[in-house]
Amino acid sequence: MDRRLIVEHIPRLRRYARALVGDRYVADDLVQDTLERAWNKFYLWRPGSDLRAWLFTIMHNVFVNQARRRRYEIEQAMDELPAVAVRATQGEQLELQDVDRVLRSLPTEQREVVLLVAVEQLTYEQVSRALDIPIGTVMSRLSRARERMRQLLGGQAVTPLKVVK
Amino acid sequence: MKPLDEADVHGYVDGGLSESAKAELDVWLRAHSEDAERVRAYAEQNALLRSLYNPVLDEPVPAALLAVRPPAWRRYAAAAAVFALGVALGWFTRGEFVAPTVAQVSIARLAATAHVVYAPEVRHPVEVTAKEEDHLVAWLSKRLGTTLRAPKLAPLGYELVGGRLLSGPQGPVAQFMYQDARGQRLTLYVSRQRGEPRDTAFRFSQEDRVSVFYWVDGNFGYALSGEMKRDQLLQVAEIVYKQLNP
Numbered sequence: 577m578d579r580r581l582i583v584e585h586i587p588r589l590r591r592y593a594r595a596l597v598g599d600r601y602v603a604d605d606l607v608q609d610t611l612e613r614a615w616n617k618f619y620l621w622r623p624g625s626d627l628r629a630w631l632f633t634i635m636h637n638v639f640v641n642q643a644r645r646r647r648y649e650i651e652q653a654m655d656e657l658p659a660v661a662v663r664a665t666q667g668e669q670l671e672l673q674d675v676d677r678v679l680r681s682l683p684t685e686q687r688e689v690v691l692l693v694a695v696e697q698l699t700y701e702q703v704s705r706a707l708d709i710p711i712g713t714v715m716s717r718l719s720r721a722r723e724r725m726r727q728l729l730g731g732q733a734v735t736p737l738k739v740v741k
Numbered sequence: 742m743k744p745l746d747e748a749d750v751h752g753y754v755d756g757g758l759s760e761s762a763k764a765e766l767d768v769w770l771r772a773h774s775e776d777a778e779r780v781r782a783y784a785e786q787n788a789l790l791r792s793l794y795n796p797v798l799d800e801p802v803p804a805a806l807l808a809v810r811p812p813a814w815r816r817y818a819a820a821a822a823v824f825a826l827g828v829a830l831g832w833f834t835r836g837e838f839v840a841p842t843v844a845q846v847s848i849a850r851l852a853a854t855a856h857v858v859y860a861p862e863v864r865h866p867v868e869v870t871a872k873e874e875d876h877l878v879a880w881l882s883k884r885l886g887t888t889l890r891a892p893k894l895a896p897l898g899y900e901l902v903g904g905r906l907l908s909g910p911q912g913p914v915a916q917f918m919y920q921d922a923r924g925q926r927l928t929l930y931v932s933r934q935r936g937e938p939r940d941t942a943f944r945f946s947q948e949d950r951v952s953v954f955y956w957v958d959g960n961f962g963y964a965l966s967g968e969m970k971r972d973q974l975l976q977v978a979e980i981v982y983k984q985l986n987p
Contacts, residue, residue: 591798691794694755719747
């Protein structure tokens with residue numbers, strides 16, 4: 577097996593991890609755990625299949641297991657909080673800091689989907705496989721995440737939209 | 742006009758729609774400003790998230806992440822750790838089990854184990870960094886009961902990262918860590934040796950991927966470990982030896 581295959585994906589794994597957990601060191605620890613696991617399970621990867629999606633799957637599993645252990649209760653609790661707009665005024669340019677804050681306020685499962693779609697630019701199909709959830713769930717999480725971000729970033733509150741499909 | 746498919750709104754934003762579906766949705770959006778506003782907001786979210794996190798791609802990858810190795814390496818590390826535990830528990834040091842070479846073999850193994858444990862560390866590779874080199878050397882010297890020196894390897898491209906105190910079968914052990922510009926790390930392991938003071942020749946041991954040069958000088962054993970070819974490590978080991986034995 578060729579180390580370079582995995583090594584060339586490290587920058588993108590770092591980008592996703594950073595966006596997912598926020599803290600640089602915690603993120604790099606997540607990448608390290610992911611790489612170690614990937615090497616241990618490399619025999620399970622089918623040559624020719626999408627290595628990047630496979631690595632995201634591993635990172636997702638490592639992350640979920642860690643999160644379960646640490647019990648990110650705060651994050652879950654945030655989901656219950658009423659949406660508070662970050663900015664009262666519209667029309668102003670959004671600050672990146674606000675975007676980051678709003679991203680952190682999303683439930684983990686929604687944050688994962690929105691980051692894989694928006695930042696990593698995976699297709700919905702790839703996200704579905706990476707997170708091992710049906711595509712309908714990908715779409716509903718994406719929809720909820722985006723709508724919540726829109727509200728928190730100063731948009732108008734709208735009634736939740738039903739996903740057709 | 743057929744009703745709006747929410748999935749199409751996202752497909753539109755993320756560029757996953759066919760030209761015809763896109764054209765169809767354009768018609769809808771011209772007639773429905775609220776949906777058009779959503780599409781605009783979602784696209785803006787994409788752009789903002791990318792500008793927030795794309796800079797991570799340009800950061801240098803930490804050496805420890807590049808150092809993550811295929812499984813054979815990890816199996817070795819686990820085996821070596823078990824061996825080290827055995828040594829720590831004294832299984833190998835009770836009289837009847839001691840083979841004459843154990844003490845020498847073990848410093849290479851122990852050093853390699855300590856190397857594989859700490860060299861890949863991202864956050865805490867050392868306890869005291871090279872910024873406090875004087876303090877580091879004084880502290881480790883005091884704990885080992887001798888005057889230690891951290892060799893200067895900058896001419897070979899290796900800068901001191903720092904060091905830490907470890908525990909070994911004979912008590913305290915000093916570990917100094919060095920790193921080159923590519924993040925390649927070397928560790929120098931210094932421990933007190935059992936028995937009468939003696940000197941040994943330079944010895945080499947290949948501990949899986951870790952090459953180790955080790956020698957005993959008086960009451961102390963030294964082992965230089967690095968994940969590199971023997972010849973490459975030998976160059977460094979010779980300099981280390983010369984500096985420690987001027």
